[in-house]
Amino acid sequence: MNDPTIRRVLIVFGLAAVAVLLIATVTVRNLNREAASSDWVNHTHAVLSELQSVSANLRAGEASLRTFVFGGGRTDRLATRDAFDRLEEHVGVLQALMRNEAQSAQADNIATLVGRRLEFANSILKENPAPGDADTVAKLARDNGLAAIAEIERAIAKLRDEQMTLLAERDRLSVIHAQSTRWTVWTGVAVNFLLLAGAVWLIRDDIAARKRVAAVLAEANDQLEVKVRERTQELATANEHLAAENLERRWANEALEHQIHYNQVIVNSINDAVFVLTKSLNISRINPAVVHLTGYDAPQLVNRPLNSIVHLASDSATPHEQLFDPILQALKEGRDLRDLPAETEDRLKRRNRVTLTVFPLQDGAKVVGGIAIVRPLHPLTSAS
Amino acid sequence: MNSHILIVDDEAPIREMLRLALTRRGYRVTDVASAFEVESAVRHDPPDLIVSDLQLEDSDGLAMIAQLKKSHPNVPVLLLTGVFLDPEVVHGTLGNQITAYLHKTTSLSKIMEEIDRLVREKQA
Numbered sequence: 001m002n003d004p005t006i007r008r009v010l011i012v013f014g015l016a017a018v019a020v021l022l023i024a025t026v027t028v029r030n031l032n033r034e035a036a037s038s039d040w041v042n043h044t045h046a047v048l049s050e051l052q053s054v055s056a057n058l059r060a061g062e063a064s065l066r067t068f069v070f071g072g073g074r075t076d077r078l079a080t081r082d083a084f085d086r087l088e089e090h091v092g093v094l095q096a097l098m099r100n101e102a103q104s105a106q107a108d109n110i111a112t113l114v115g116r117r118l119e120f121a122n123s124i125l126k127e128n129p130a131p132g133d134a135d136t137v138a139k140l141a142r143d144n145g146l147a148a149i150a151e152i153e154r155a156i157a158k159l160r161d162e163q164m165t166l167l168a169e170r171d172r173l174s175v176i177h178a179q180s181t182r183w184t185v186w187t188g189v190a191v192n193f194l195l196l197a198g199a200v201w202l203i204r205d206d207i208a209a210r211k212r213v214a215a216v217l218a219e220a221n222d223q224l225e226v227k228v229r230e231r232t233q234e235l236a237t238a239n240e241h242l243a244a245e246n247l248e249r250r251w252a253n254e255a256l257e258h259q260i261h262y263n264q265v266i267v268n269s270i271n272d273a274v275f276v277l278t279k280s281l282n283i284s285r286i287n288p289a290v291v292h293l294t295g296y297d298a299p300q301l302v303n304r305p306l307n308s309i310v311h312l313a314s315d316s317a318t319p320h321e322q323l324f325d326p327i328l329q330a331l332k333e334g335r336d337l338r339d340l341p342a343e344t345e346d347r348l349k350r351r352n353r354v355t356l357t358v359f360p361l362q363d364g365a366k367v368v369g370g371i372a373i374v375r376p377l378h379p380l381t382s383a384s
Numbered sequence: 385m386n387s388h389i390l391i392v393d394d395e396a397p398i399r400e401m402l403r404l405a406l407t408r409r410g411y412r413v414t415d416v417a418s419a420f421e422v423e424s425a426v427r428h429d430p431p432d433l434i435v436s437d438l439q440l441e442d443s444d445g446l447a448m449i450a451q452l453k454k455s456h457p458n459v460p461v462l463l464l465t466g467v468f469l470d471p472e473v474v475h476g477t478l479g480n481q482i483t484a485y486l487h488k489t490t491s492l493s494k495i496m497e498e499i500d501r502l503v504r505e506k507q508a
Binding site: 240243244247250252255259 | 395466488489
């Protein structure tokens with residue numbers, strides 16, 4: 001409800017609802033009045049019809065009575081009786097239709113006047129005179145019938161004129177009510193239209209602003225989606241690269257392990273004793289043939305000097321000089337020493353005559369160590 | 385239809401990594417461990433390239449290749465092995481049996497490039 005646009009729309013719709021309610025109230029009231037007026041009009045027409053019938057039956061009855069007196073027969077007598085009966089009946093209906101005292105007084109006056117004429121006619125009909133009876137004719141001549149009929153007609157005309165005046169007045173009111181209804185409905189429609197137009201005018205800026213905001217949001221969403229797609233693509237690409245790098249690393253490790261194993265197999269398969277030496281001629285690695293030859297396990301040999309196991313066979317120098325000088329010199333110069341006579345001393349202190357071959361271990365141009373291969377001159381008994 | 389590569393190697397990790405790398409590049413891959421399986425694999429779905437090790441579970445790779453060449457002389461063979469071979473020996477002695485030789489210490493990307501090249505040559 002803090003939204004001003006919604007508040008404005010609700011106010012306008014509230015006013016429109018009030019206008020519709022007013023229109024409905026006025027219209028229903030006018031329709032009710034119209035219905036009442038129609039009822040009055042029907043009543044007035046009924047009164048006029050009864051007045052017409054009273055007048056007609058009065059004249060018919062008077063005429064039939066005179067015909068009967070001056071030469072009529074039974075038929076005329078019956079016609080007279082019938083006309084006056086209908087007259088009496090219509091006068092009764094007329095009295096019943098009256099809705100106020102003034103009208104009732106007039107109807108009663110007509111009934112009184114008509115009653116006198118009925119009484120006169122009944123007195124003649126009761127005597128049932130012969131056609132042209134002189135007494136009856138004289139009685140009829142004495143009767144001031146025309147004046148009485150004229151008085152009744154005047155009373156009827158007065159009442160009829162009043163009814164016609166009422167009818168005209170009700171017609172005028174009916175026209176006014178219909179016009180009022182039309183005006184009310186059209187005015188209500190116009191007011192509602194104006195209210196709706198006003199509401200549109202009030203919220204047009206807000207709608208335009210909302211459209212702009214929606215457009216900005218949609219654009220921001222589009223940009224966000226593009227960024228998300230780009231980022232997702234980047235992540236997918238990075239993931240692929242990582243997976244490829246990981247696979248490459250696994251491949252390299254596998255190849256390296258395979259190669260190390262393969263090299264180990266090759267070295268271990270050599271029947272001669274192979275010593276891998278550091279630049280200081282310490283033992284860094286051996287093959288199984290060395291264990292067989294010396295009786296020492298690998299942990300007992302690694303990092304020991306080679307001359308503690310192998311001695312060059314020469315009496316002209318100390319064992320240290322005999323072994324290290326030429327070998328160290330050859331390694332420094334990158335030279336091979338092949339098939340030098342030498343001796344080994346095993347774990348049981350037994351000496352065996354062997355040949356010693358030494359190769360420099362080179363990494364490019366740099367000597368990083370050496371390989372010593374010891375080959376027994378005679379078959380040996382295992383020292384292990 | 386994607387090109388079909390047949391991998392022959394007795395080491396399962398090697399086969400698995402080659403299969404993964406080749407599948408990522410869009411190849412169809414069949415891998416077997418023995419010379420015995422090669423014959424049925426080739427008969428069932430002839431490959432566009434065979435990548436073979438030298439050591440197989442039941443045979444020597446070169447013997448298997450020589451046998452295969454009798455029935456499929458046009459199938460290129462890449463020898464991918466951990467055994468160091470002299471390139472001159474490979475080209476001179478084995479040139480009529482294998483199309484190319486790579487050592488297993490070669491990077492995987494290089495191996496893939498070589499496989500791409502061999503497949504392109506076969507299709508050309």
